[in-house]
Amino acid sequence: MGKVRVxxxxxxxxxxxxxxxxxxxxxxxKRGPELFRWYFPTRSFxxxxxxxxxxxxxxxxxxxxxxxxxxxxxxxxxxxGPIRGEWPDDAWRGWWGDNPPYHAPTFVLTHxxxxxxxxxxxxxxxxxxxxxxxxxAKAKAAAGDLDVKIGGGVSTVR
Numbered sequence: 303m304g305k306v307r308v309x310x311x312x313x314x315x316x317x318x319x320x321x322x323x324x325x326x327x328x329x330x331x332k333r334g335p336e337l338f339r340w341y342f343p344t345r346s347f348x349x350x351x352x353x354x355x356x357x358x359x360x361x362x363x364x365x366x367x368x369x370x371x372x373x374x375x376x377x378x379x380x381x382x383g384p385i386r387g388e389w390p391d392d393a394w395r396g397w398w399g400d401n402p403p404y405h406a407p408t409f410v411l412t413h414x415x416x417x418x419x420x421x422x423x424x425x426x427x428x429x430x431x432x433x434x435x436x437x438x439a440k441a442k443a444a445a446g447d448l449d450v451k452i453g454g455g456v457s458t459v460r
Contacts, residue, residue, distance in 0.1 A: 304449035306438065308459050310368020312337040319456040324384050329397050341365050350403045373448025374441035375408040376434070378458035382410045382427065389416050396427065404453075407444040409437040411458060434458070 313319045314337060321331030328334065341347050345356030346366040356362065383394050396402055401422040409428045416429040430437040441450040452459050 303442070304371075304373060304445050304447055306442075306450045306452065308452045308454075310341075310365055311454060311459065312341070313456065317456065319454055319459070320380075324380060326384055329384070352401070369403065371449050372404075372406055372451040373445030374406050375404050375451045375453045376437050376441050376458065377408060377410050377453045378455045379410055379412045381454050381458070382412075388414050392417070392419075395419055395421070401425075402427075406448075407441070408453075409441050409444075411437055 311319065319337065321328065321334030321336075324331045324334075330338070335342070340361045343357045344362040344365050345358055346362050346369070348354065348356035350369070382396055385394055396419075402408070402425045405424040407426050407428060409430050411434060412429050412431055414429075415431045418429070419427040421427065428440065430440065438450070
């Protein structure tokens with residue numbers, strides 16, 4: 303059986319993993335991208351977004367390893383999108399476009415049920431309204447012998 307872990311998670315010295323006022327224009331919140339300046343120019347980040355080039359070196363290696371060996375992910379609802387409350391419709395499919403970076407079953411914590419969303423590259427978003435314990439049990443079952451990654455945000459990691 304795999305482990306449950308957090309990997310490649312940026313956090314400020316005062317405990318913030320994103321900026322305030324998350325929105326469509328600011329997915330990481332105001333000034334949130336500053337937490338990821340180390341990662342954005344790396345080859346692993348660029349490849350994850352279908353781009354070529356990028357820096358190699360320790361930051362790239364750390365970022366690459368932070369996405370390896372996982373058979374399932376758990377995300378808080380803010381990691382999936384800025385929509386609060388009931389889902390108005392099925393239009394929102396996440397921040398990442400048709401091919402999210404997870405490539406494995408991904409369990410989204412929410413208070414509002416929604417049908418799973420099958421995406422390109424092996425990612426299926428499952429919406430879990432029953433709490434973190436239920437999401438963890440489902441993620442462990444889906445991951446098999448691989449690890450489960452708690453992908454954020456900070457409240458979910460806690």
